[in-house]
Amino acid sequence: MINMQPYQNPTYFLYLLVGLLPIMIGLLYGRRFKVYETIISFVFLVLTFGGDKWMQGVSIIGYLICELILIFAYLHYRKSKNSTGVFIGAVVLAILPLVLVKLTPFFAWQHLSLFGFLGISYITFKVVQIVMEIRDGTIKELDFKGVLHFLLFFPTISSGPIDRYRRFIRDYDQAPKQEKYLKLLGKGVFYIFLGFLYKFVLAYLFGVVMLPYVSKMALASGGISKWLVAYMYVYAMDLFFDFAGYSLFAVGTSYVMGIETPMNFNKPFIAHNIKDFWNRWHMTLSFWFRDFIYMRLVFFMMKKKLVKSRITMANIGYLTLFLIMGLWHGLTWYYIVYGFYHAFAIIICDAWLRFKKKHKKQIPSNKFTEIFAIVLTFHVVCFSFLIFSGFLDTLFFR
């Protein structure tokens, strides 16, 4: 049986076009064929998790059964009771499979890698979000088929963007008006073609043509060299165009299906400061961390008056958020350093913004300072990606 990874080659897009055609026609007439959507989603999931990847297919089924039992058991519990201990237990259980998968390479427990499958992180983010919203009382009812469609929505299964349950269900439960769908369809097709440019032209140019060369030269020069600087820029460009390209495919495909999956990137390299950058880069992930980790933690600290100073509180929040984000990327020193680096960058940024507010009159603000801010932010970010790439590990420690 054949296996196909999402958006990897022209054949996949051809299948996508054929598979989505009936959905497009239905939506153009204001109808959503839910049974057909379920069948076609299943077909695409089998393409991704079948064939020689069948072990991942088994993992994802086992994983889903556990998580669905957890979600519905917690929902049932929450209807009559609301203990913090049970809530924390539910969150821990929800992330446990992901934690085990992340620990596998660290301890080299080979047999455990059986649990892993493409996109486990992204489904886990969605599950945790549902559990937290059940706790908050913003989700009171769950539709089994709706949850399944949300968790397994195939255009975003491998790497997001991370949608929100209530937002997704609103789209999924109805067909958009014809006029609106025409606009969505136009945008969706445009995004997919922009994705081709990003992923198959620009990411290819930076990642496949240039990166191996600068990498070889930097390793040959050893230590800090102009080639290392070149590597930093090339890697940053490759990372952006590759991931933004993929995200455009995922969002574009969703739009074609009449689902407004949120965008993941918004011109990140014109950010004016690091805070602004995180509102533009991998947005659905940073907003997830903001809403479900940072804000909840700060809310808790403030309500219980655990910490007096609001500055300290914000900084504890940043450190927690970025350390978890670093650990989530993987248990290596460079991902953890990457997390701390961004936490400190944002702490410094906040301090600067406070200083700026106090001295509004003395600090100039013009076209030049604006360009300076953008260039500085870009370089702070590029350096963080150099840490993230693991290239420094290869260069200095291998």
Next chain:
Amino acid sequence: MKETVLDILANITGDDEVREDLDMELYESGILDSMATVEMLLELQMQCGIEVPVSDFERTEWDTPNKIIAKVESMG
């Protein structure tokens, strides 16, 4: 209610500019951030008795003083 909301906002941002322009963009301009949002939600809870869980907070519905006032009035 309007005054209470504006007092809360002025208090959190440490600036009276929020009173002058009720349609000013609060998030894009950096006047409010996540930290200030949490403070605002807690103050609204204590002073106006309205509860907005963090997971129900949609920034686009709260991004100007006027929108916040409307939101609070609709909930109070």
